[in-house]
Amino acid sequence: MPNNRAVAYKEPGVVEVIDIDYPTFELKDGPGVNPENVGRKVPHSVILKTVTTNICGSDQHMVRGRTTAPKNLVLGHEITGEVVEVGPGVEFLKVGDIVSVPFNISCGRCRNCKEGKTGICLNVNPDRPGSAYGYVDMGGWVGGQAEYVMVPYADWNALKFPDRDQALEKILDLTMLSDIFPTGFHGAVTAGVTVGSTVYIAGAGPVGLAAAAGAQLLGAAVVIVGDLNDDRLAQARSFGCETVNVGAGSVEDQLEQILGVREVDAAVDAVGFEARGHGGGAQAEEAPATVLNSLMDVTAAGGAIGIPGLYVTGDPGAVDDAAKVGSLSLSLGTGWAKSLSFTTGQCPVMKYNRQLMMAILHDKVQIADAVNAKAIPLEDAPRGYAEFDAGAATKYVLDPHGFTSA
CATH class of the missing domain: 3.90.180.10 (Medium-chain alcohol dehydrogenases, catalytic domain)
Structure with missing residues (x-):
């Protein structure tokens, strides 16, 4: 043996x-x-x-x-x-x-x-x-x-x-x-990406990059990837993505510079529960609801958000007691008001x-x-x-x- x-x-x-x-x-x-x-x-x-x-x-x-x-x-x-x-x-x-x-x-x-x-x-x-x-x-x-x-x-x-x-x-x-390829692709599919879509993907780690490649395969017109890590953003640009550094300022402002408008048709959360706050540079503090709330802000009314990023019910290292059991301060009212759809869970x-x-x-x-x-x-x-x-x-x-x- x-x-x-x-x-x-x-x-x-x-x-x-x-x-x-x-x-x-x-x-x-x-x-x-x-x-x-x-x-x-x-x-x-x-x-x-x-x-x-x-x-x-x-x-x-x-x-x-x-x-x-x-x-x-x-x-x-x-x-x-x-x-x-x-x-x-x-x-x-x-x-x-x-x-x-x-x-x-x-x-x-x-x-x-x-x-x-x-x-x-x-x-x-x-x-x-x-x-x-x-x-x-x-x-x-x-x-x-x-x-x-x-x-x-x-x-x-x-x-x-x-x-x-x-x-x-x-x-x-x-x-x-x-x-990661099916998971990223699932994020794009559940976000409703199709021919001509504008897509914002939060996170330039492997799943985010796979989601970007998946969005391209589905026919997206523009795929924009956001992250704090310049090397990972460069990797996204290497196969035709646009990028935003979320530590350098408002995501909406940077989207407007690329698209001429402040919203996208579809969005993907490829970050998950260890998200960090936007606009604070590379050393931004952890803020686990940041990405989800940001995506609700930048997704057009009637759009969808795919969430392949991992969220857990037990996190001993969380920033507060609520987050330790998976409870996050989400602006669900924003999602409701904009009639957004959400898909979570394992691919x-x-x-x-x-x-x-x-x-x-x-x-x-x-x-x-x-x-x-x-x-x-x-x-x-x-x-x-x-x-x-x-x-x-x-x-x-x-x-x-x-x-x-x-």
Whole structure:
């Protein structure tokens, strides 16, 4: 049986690469595992040799100590892998297949899954609807920042790439299908982006950049990305976006300079609950409702706001007691008065991943370039986390077995 190494959360600001058990077709006890899931048989699973697994901004929330994640939780929900073992209940996947794994774990059997709401599956997390690999309060499924990982309900969950060689040639693009590309695209879709739209995206991290690329794919006339980080704004400009530095003055004023008007047709929140105040420069203090309130101000009446940015119900590092339980001071009256629509929650990755795979395979989008993907060895994960946390305009892709160099 092969060894297995994985990236684990140790304490705020610290991750380590540790030895963990090789996966089996049964859920074992461990950090963050819901007791009701311990001993659960999963014959419908495959075991993957990890090809690529990405560091996500959602992981960073845990690593900063901004959630209730337990020590030694194995991280990682963005997984692409090679099938090396199939469970007795798997019918359609074979050893050697290269697959993308949606970050949301879903059973394919419950009411929500049958309605396409795979982000809120009812059968995989005893705590609440919805689950994910390597994430706090998501049922305790072991994360994929590892050499090997188990994927349940594999015939349903895994997206098989049609050609192995083609997939490996485009692996830095295809690895984005597990989360950030569908998530960003979902933000644009739920914001109502269509041909000719003007779009404002708050946040130039990887999900914001993916949302910008998604908005372009949907036919937006102008895509404007706002952030405090000049390097990330430069990355947005590298593939044709306009940008605003929210620390340099009013967002509305800067939109007017670009568009001639102070509002956009559609807006996306790709920041989430660690938002900082606008207009205060790069050292602005945290103000978690800032982005949502700003987007309500700059979205035209009758428009929509997509919210792929993460908001939580437990934040021990929040700026006040209300925010610690996810209560924010939102100007809902503004949204009501302007008849704005809002869409929040996990992206149902399976709604989009095959279509986006085809766009990648047929060169309609270069998502790895858009998010500035960079492959690093698994052992370098602590450095990748630190540099990403410091604001690097990079999407770090962990490569445990050297597939990207090969």
